[in-house]
Amino acid sequence: MSDIPFTKEMKKDYTILLPNMSPIHFDLMIEAARLNGYKALLLDNSGPQVIQEGLKYVHNDMCYPALIVIGQMIDYIKSGKVDANKCAVGITQTGGGCRASNYYYLLKKALERAGYPQIPVISLNLKGMNTNPGLAITPTLIFQLLSGLIYGDLLMTLSHQVRPYEINKGDTDAVVKKWSDYLKNCYRNNKGYFWSHMDKNLASISDDFANIPVNREEKHVKVGVVGEIYMKYAPVGNNNLEKFLENEGCEVMMPPFLGFILYGISNGIRDYEFYGGFKRHMYHAFATKILMPVLKKFEKKIDKAIKRHEEFIAPASIDELEELGKLVINTGCKMGEGWLLTAEMIELIKKGYGNIVCTQPFGCLPNHIVAKGMVRPIKELYPESNIVPIDYDPSATKVNQENRIKLMLAVARENLEN
Ligand code: SF4
Structure with missing residues (x-):
């Protein structure tokens, strides 16, 4: 090559x-x-x-x-x-x-x-x-990218929690567009990612979503989406899963992207604790221990912005997820999405999103183990959960995938009515 x-x-x-x-x-x-x-x-x-x-x-x-x-x-x-x-x-x-x-x-x-x-x-x-x-991956570039990730997480999380209940169709999308355009313009002018700018913007984003007229009396099936990182978020990979679920009248909850980043970085510590290694692994673990508290501050920023309004549900922190994961899986299990995926399923169930679609790509052994493989122990702990793993591969048809999800939704609707 x-x-x-x-x-x-x-x-x-x-x-x-x-x-x-x-x-x-x-x-x-x-x-x-x-x-x-x-x-x-x-x-x-x-x-x-x-x-x-x-x-x-x-x-x-x-x-x-x-x-x-x-x-x-x-x-x-x-x-x-x-x-x-x-x-x-x-x-x-x-x-x-x-x-x-x-x-x-x-x-x-x-x-x-x-x-x-x-x-x-x-x-x-x-x-x-x-x-x-x-x-050149400089600290400034990393910081700027992280800020984009955090704004994205907040826009995604709140839009999911408001869109199904909005009274005037299109209000939520208008807020998403308004903020995406504004933030893109900020970046173009080298603004928006400073610590204080972020606090102000995150709070205003949360307030804007809270000001959208909604009817929360309406009942919507709450569906959590977990899975391999690309299949979970990418519409081209999951055949527009998010849109499909919303068109079916569901409220969707997708765990934030930042959780995956924190999980990946914190594995540097686990690697050394579980498997030892050379001096460079020790230095890596040490650097990760110093870095993690800084990164967790980003997590707290999203949490603070979401909790400004009591109707919104904030995602669990990486530490909370780790504790939830430990109920059924060892945190040494860290290939692919590892213990994080299992922990996210438990978190979703505890927050009322017990109807779960798990996006599983073809060829992904690690995520078959931590997702499909963990459905049984999770069901034993939470019998009310309603989890459906969906396979994505070149020969799987969209119709087949949607039909399987519709079967899961039929059970979910029955549970909602009861
Ligand atoms: S096996 Fe492939 S699809 Fe699965 S987590 Fe690893 S890289 Fe991603």
Whole structure:
């Protein structure tokens, strides 16, 4: 495999194609990247041709998210909308034991096979793997990206809790748009992510959602969505699951993105405690212990903003989730979404969202274990829970997936009426 670096010179005029995992979050985070001089572009192409391109260049027993993301990139490059000699592609690399560590190499190989060996592949990671001279992950950039993630979490959480009850259809979407536009403009002007700006903005966002006229007498089935991170959030991966559930009259709760980031980072401590390692692992664990309290401050900001209004439900903190997870799973279980996914299911049940859709991609053994594999122990603890794992793979049809969810919703509606 060729190794084409992304150089400092390329930064000026190369377009970096990035997969869009969650539109509400990534639309903001991309502005933070642009503020730092990267010509970043989020991909929104979808359809059967994306899957076909993925199947052509990625082995079909690889995880489904890899297949979609790589298919989406190659489909976009082939469409001619971007100059193949003036573009790079970016992909996350976790560096853990999961297959996401290898997406980077899969993408390189796929590009080469598709006839684009000249395209540099940028690994997006915090572990110093496969560095590129043109990419500088500075503390400021990390802070800006985190702020985008937090705004995204708040907009997503509150819009889910208001949209089904709004009296005037479209009010919630208007608030989401108003704030997305405002925040994007802030980033363009190098504002909005400072500590005090965030407090002010988060409080105002919460107030704006609370001011939307609603009828909370209406009864809606409450559905929690958990799963592998890409399948849970990406509409292109889960066939617009969130929209489908809302069209079925449900109130959706999706655990925040920040929880996954905190889970991933805090695993540095668990790795060393459970498995030991070399000096570098010890230093990593030590650095993580220092970093975690800072990151938890972001979590507290969302919590504070949501709790300004008693009708809103705030997500559990990473510490609370860890305790919930320990009821049924060991926290040493940390491949894929690991114990976090199990803990999120318990949290959702405790908060009244016991009807749960668990998005499971093909090829994802870790999440089959911590999701489908944990349904039974969770049901023993919470018999009222109503969990349905849904498989996503290239041959699964949307109709089949929706029918399975409709069966779960039929039980949920019966429970609601009783
Ligand atoms: S969590 Fe699952 S889908 Fe994601 S990289 Fe790991 S095995 Fe693949």
